[in-house]
Amino acid sequence: MTLLAVEQLEARHGLLQAVRGVSFTVDAGETFALVGANGAGKTTLLRTIAGAHRPAAGRISFDGVDVTAVPAYARLRTGIALVPEGRRLFAGMTVKENLLVAGAYGRRGHWTLETVLDAFPLLQRRLNSRAGNLSGGEQQATAIGRALMTNPKLLLLDEVSLGLAPIAVEAVYRSLEALIKAKATIIVVEQDIGRALGVSTRVACMLEGRIILTGSARDMTREQVTEAYFGLQRARRATS
Amino acid sequence: MKSEVSSETRFIVERWTPLSAATSIVAAALLVMLAFGPLLFGANIVDNLTNLFIYVILSVMWNALAGYGGLVSVGQQTFFGLGAYFAIQLSYYGVAVYPALLLGAAVAALVSLPISALMLRLRAGEFAIGMWVVAELAHLLVALDPLINGETGVSLLALNAFSPNTRRDDNYWLALASMAVLLAIVFALLRGRLGASVQAIRDDEDAATSVGVKVMRGKWIIFFLAAFGCALAGTLWLATSITFQPNTYFGVQWAAYMIFMVLVGGLGTFEGPIIGAVIFFLIEFFFGQTGVWYLIGLGAAATLFALFLPRGLWGTIEDKFGLRLLPVGYRLRMLGPQRANTD
Amino acid sequence: MIWITQLLNGVLLGGYYALLACGLSFMFGVMRIINLAHGDLAILGACVVFFVADATGISPFVALVVALPLMALIGFGLQRWMLERSLRAGLLVPLLTTFGLAIIIENGLFEYFGADSRSLAPYIGDFAFDSWAITGNIYIGSLALLIFVVAVVLLIGLKLFLTHTSLGRAIRATAEDSDTAELVGINARYVYAVAAAIAVASAGLAGVFLAMRETFSPYSGPTQLIFAFEAVVIGGVGSLSGTLVGGIVLGVAQTFGAQINPQGFLIAGHVVFLIVLAGRLAVGAIRTRGGMYGLFARRP
Numbered sequence: 001m002t003l004l005a006v007e008q009l010e011a012r013h014g015l016l017q018a019v020r021g022v023s024f025t026v027d028a029g030e031t032f033a034l035v036g037a038n039g040a041g042k043t044t045l046l047r048t049i050a051g052a053h054r055p056a057a058g059r060i061s062f063d064g065v066d067v068t069a070v071p072a073y074a075r076l077r078t079g080i081a082l083v084p085e086g087r088r089l090f091a092g093m094t095v096k097e098n099l100l101v102a103g104a105y106g107r108r109g110h111w112t113l114e115t116v117l118d119a120f121p122l123l124q125r126r127l128n129s130r131a132g133n134l135s136g137g138e139q140q141a142t143a144i145g146r147a148l149m150t151n152p153k154l155l156l157l158d159e160v161s162l163g164l165a166p167i168a169v170e171a172v173y174r175s176l177e178a179l180i181k182a183k184a185t186i187i188v189v190e191q192d193i194g195r196a197l198g199v200s201t202r203v204a205c206m207l208e209g210r211i212i213l214t215g216s217a218r219d220m221t222r223e224q225v226t227e228a229y230f231g232l233q234r235a236r237r238a239t240s
Numbered sequence: 241m242k243s244e245v246s247s248e249t250r251f252i253v254e255r256w257t258p259l260s261a262a263t264s265i266v267a268a269a270l271l272v273m274l275a276f277g278p279l280l281f282g283a284n285i286v287d288n289l290t291n292l293f294i295y296v297i298l299s300v301m302w303n304a305l306a307g308y309g310g311l312v313s314v315g316q317q318t319f320f321g322l323g324a325y326f327a328i329q330l331s332y333y334g335v336a337v338y339p340a341l342l343l344g345a346a347v348a349a350l351v352s353l354p355i356s357a358l359m360l361r362l363r364a365g366e367f368a369i370g371m372w373v374v375a376e377l378a379h380l381l382v383a384l385d386p387l388i389n390g391e392t393g394v395s396l397l398a399l400n401a402f403s404p405n406t407r408r409d410d411n412y413w414l415a416l417a418s419m420a421v422l423l424a425i426v427f428a429l430l431r432g433r434l435g436a437s438v439q440a441i442r443d444d445e446d447a448a449t450s451v452g453v454k455v456m457r458g459k460w461i462i463f464f465l466a467a468f469g470c471a472l473a474g475t476l477w478l479a480t481s482i483t484f485q486p487n488t489y490f491g492v493q494w495a496a497y498m499i500f501m502v503l504v505g506g507l508g509t510f511e512g513p514i515i516g517a518v519i520f521f522l523i524e525f526f527f528g529q530t531g532v533w534y535l536i537g538l539g540a541a542a543t544l545f546a547l548f549l550p551r552g553l554w555g556t557i558e559d560k561f562g563l564r565l566l567p568v569g570y571r572l573r574m575l576g577p578q579r580a581n582t583d
Numbered sequence: 584m585i586w587i588t589q590l591l592n593g594v595l596l597g598g599y600y601a602l603l604a605c606g607l608s609f610m611f612g613v614m615r616i617i618n619l620a621h622g623d624l625a626i627l628g629a630c631v632v633f634f635v636a637d638a639t640g641i642s643p644f645v646a647l648v649v650a651l652p653l654m655a656l657i658g659f660g661l662q663r664w665m666l667e668r669s670l671r672a673g674l675l676v677p678l679l680t681t682f683g684l685a686i687i688i689e690n691g692l693f694e695y696f697g698a699d700s701r702s703l704a705p706y707i708g709d710f711a712f713d714s715w716a717i718t719g720n721i722y723i724g725s726l727a728l729l730i731f732v733v734a735v736v737l738l739i740g741l742k743l744f745l746t747h748t749s750l751g752r753a754i755r756a757t758a759e760d761s762d763t764a765e766l767v768g769i770n771a772r773y774v775y776a777v778a779a780a781i782a783v784a785s786a787g788l789a790g791v792f793l794a795m796r797e798t799f800s801p802y803s804g805p806t807q808l809i810f811a812f813e814a815v816v817i818g819g820v821g822s823l824s825g826t827l828v829g830g831i832v833l834g835v836a837q838t839f840g841a842q843i844n845p846q847g848f849l850i851a852g853h854v855v856f857l858i859v860l861a862g863r864l865a866v867g868a869i870r871t872r873g874g875m876y877g878l879f880a881r882r883p
Binding site for chain 2: 586611616617618650665668672673675676677678680681682683684685686687689690691693694805808809812813816844846849850853854856857860861
């Protein structure tokens with residue numbers, strides 16, 4: 001069943017066109033990885049799906065409903081949650097407050113303060129620390145926990161491993177595996193191609209605002225993705 | 241996205257356009273014509289024009305602060321009042337009256353130095369109200385001076401040595417000359433290095449600092465100039481009205497007038513504040529007698545302009561038609577074939 | 584003995600300033616707007632209560648039941664129709680629009696109420712003059728004490744509201760990063776309007792107390808704005824307890840100043856404000872972002 005359908009989406013930052021006519025669908029229960037170089041438009045695409053960025057053209061339907069014009073806070077209530085790039089915690093508030101503030105406005109469901117803390121046990125003893133004082137890994141766990149508190153049907157993860165120590169990346173991905181097993185629907189933006197292929201069921205590669213390659217993660221090789229990543233395909237086509 | 245400039249495209253930096261050269265000549269001619277004002281116009285018109293010149297000075301000074309320095313001051317009446325006060329002091333201690341007017345403004349400008357040391361470190365709203373506090377304090381302290389008789393005030397009696405007609409004409413010329421000199425200074429500053437740097441400060445202070453703009457220096461020069469200009473306007477006002485009452489000179493309504501003139505005319509443009517002053521002058525002339533509604537109208541107009549026409553009348557015209565009457569900025573003009581976006 | 588009485592009076596007066604200042608500080612903390620119409624909104628609140636009390640003969644304290652929700656509504660509307668738009672246009676525009684609003688309110692009140700000084704004191708009977716003897720010759724006014732207690736209760740209540748309710752947490756989250764707040768389901772526009780409603784209602788309450796304590800006129804607003812601003816800056820922005828401290832320092836300075844010279848009341852307040860400002864600069868506490876703006880760290 002299709003959960004998210006993106007059709008001919010265009011998004012700009014002023015004159016800069018960051019997303020150019022992107023279309024794809026994500027089925028319920030899928031883990032969809034978006035890879036691509038810096039500036040390929042991945043973050044803008046995720047923010048546009050979350051409603052934080054207003055699209056210039058195109059359509060986003062979620063769960064069969066057109067949500068293109070729905071503002072971010074209301075889109076969250078339909079079940080889309082974004083873990084933003086750079087985590088963007090409320091630094092002056094405690095971990096507990098960061099979680100509660102999201103829980104208050106999201107959907108009701110499996111995820112509560114207790115279940116989130118079960119999923120991220122490392123947060124247990126940091127509950128009353130200011131989010132700004134946490135380590136990178138702890139901050140990322142809080143950011144994912146904050147998104148989960150809203151009980152999303154679709155979770156958007158933007159560069160969750162960015163700036164984390166390898167051991168923290170492992171921990172974050174272990175908790176993601178648990179989510180994936182629980183049949184959550186996830187779109188993950190990841191620079192690390194190996195990591196993206198390992199965690200996802202389907203991969204899309206973005207280059208200069210367009211999706212230039214999609215396929216099942218199982219059938220795709222690292223080399224194919226790497227080529228697309230750097231735009232080599234296009235370059236080869238041009239020379240041949 | 242790529243924006244390509246092909247090899248045959250060249251830019252030239254342009255300062256003068258035929259239009260701006262023509263306008264500059266017309267402006268200079270207008271000034272020369274105005275210099276003969278007292279010989280051409282009746283007493284009433286001369287008085288009114290003198291007031292207009294004072295409004296132009298205030299407007300241009302406030303615009304220099306806010307439009308170019310990013311400093312919104314609700315307390316420029318500090319210098320308006322101090323200028324007049326020092327002129328009275330100097331005259332009392334025996335300085336001839338017209339020199340005292342100029343010296344009074346200069347002394348007030350000196351007083352701005354310690355004030356700027358404190359105030360210029362504040363940002364936006366803090367600076368705005370901080371300056372207001374300074375104005376209130378200056379008002380209270382001046383009223384303590386026995387020479388001023390508290391809120392009753394005092395007259396600049398030395399002016400009575402001149403006949404009303406001579407005084408009218410002298411005031412007119414002094415106001416005209418002050419306006420012309422201050423406009424020329426602002427014009428020169430904006431054309432020079434300072435112009436670019438203060439606009440960088442206004443747009444983004446942190447970024448300006450990081451590319452090596454001396455933020456403090458730029459702000460300080462503007463603040464000093466604006467203090468002197470407003471003080472000069474205050475002494476000219478004293479010359480025309482003769483009486484000095486602390487309440488009138490240090491009143492916050494002066495800030496309101498300045499804000500109105502600049503917002504309506506065009507914040508951050510050279511020509512806008514002059515146009516704003518003319519509009520204010522006309523509104524005051526026709527509606528000033530309606531009292532409260534006149535003030536409500538000024539407040540409403542300032543608010544509506546800030547909200548819906550933030551570049552003011554002149555700024556909007558300029559944007560719409562790409563006009564630049566006076567050459568204060570730089571324009572880039574492309575030569576050769578135009579190649580913009582490749583998409 | 585006179586000094587101890589004055590000290591007590593100054594402290595109690597500081598309660599009024601804290602009440603007056605908390606809305607100004609709150610609005611700045613949440614929306615980064617320094618509302619130049621804050622003082623005039625306080626006077627507007629006083630005028631509303633005066634109007635109700637005068638027309639119906641009910642006690643001004645009862646009239647607050649009408650006036651405070653009305654002020655909150657005005658704050659809500661102000662945010663929606665004016666401040667929101669100003670905020671989008673940059674840091675300076677809210678200053679200009681709220682200054683314009685201040686002029687409109689002052690002169691509008693003048694048009695309606697005239698230039699006369701009024702007071703609510705006659706409407707609250709003896710309470711305006713009652714006082715308690717602490718020792719043989721030290722008295723404190725019961726109204727001044729009431730105002731102080733209300734200020735402290737309001738500041739503590741606001742603090743509890745911000746930490747322990749979900750709306751309070753939403754306000755803090757939005758104050759820190761409105762973009763991200765939207766991403767966790769918070770309607771930032773609504774939260775801003777609520778914050779403005781709280782700020783304006785508290786200003787109105789302060790205005791009513793001012794009117795009970797002394798006389799006011801349509802043009803009393805700017806002075807109140809300046810007092811509120813001085814209390815905020817002296818106490819250090821961002822902490823509600825700091826606002827109380829700032830209010831008390833200002834109140835004590837003014838009452839002591841008044842002992843020295845009739846004009847000393849105002850002068851001492853302004854001078855203390857400038858000294859604190861200079862001191863803050865001297866110790867470099869302003870850091871690079873500076874003062875009110877530095878204490879609310881906001882993400883780019």
